[in-house]
Amino acid sequence: MLMGVLMCGAMAGLILAGAGYLVSSKFEGGTEKASPFECGFESMAPSRQSFSLHFFLVSLIFVIFDLELIVFYPLVFRLSGGGEMGGAVGGFGIFFVAVLGGFLWEWSNKMLEWKY
Numbered sequence: 001m002l003m004g005v006l007m008c009g010a011m012a013g014l015i016l017a018g019a020g021y022l023v024s025s026k027f028e029g030g031t032e033k034a035s036p037f038e039c040g041f042e043s044m045a046p047s048r049q050s051f052s053l054h055f056f057l058v059s060l061i062f063v064i065f066d067l068e069l070i071v072f073y074p075l076v077f078r079l080s081g082g083g084e085m086g087g088a089v090g091g092f093g094i095f096f097v098a099v100l101g102g103f104l105w106e107w108s109n110k111m112l113e114w115k116y
Contacts, residue, residue, distance in 0.1 A: 057111055068099050 075092050106112055 054111075054114075058114070061106060061112070064099070064102070068095075071095065 072092065
């Protein structure tokens with residue numbers, strides 16, 4: 001049974017890859033067509049610009065703490081309902097300690113200070 005599923009998956013992958021190869025158009029342009037803008041003049045700056053790694057880290061920290069709030073949201077309903085808490089508080093406690101440890105580590109390494 002498992003071997004049949006794997007074979008069907010492999011065949012579907014090969015069929016889709018072959019269909020994509022047959023349908024795709026080949027690039028037959030020169031440097032003008034490969035340039036990012038076709039507006040009639042040469043670009044004055046390179047199309048790639050440096051990106052601040054600090055900005056990326058701050059945005060990543062924001063996403064992590066935003067997801068933490070989503071994870072804690074069900075705990076509020078669990079505690080307000082007055083029902084059995086079971087291992088919910090313990091599991092959320094371990095998660096909270098891990099996130100708090102990461103936050104304190106980031107704070108001690110001064111990753112949260114905006115330098116620009």
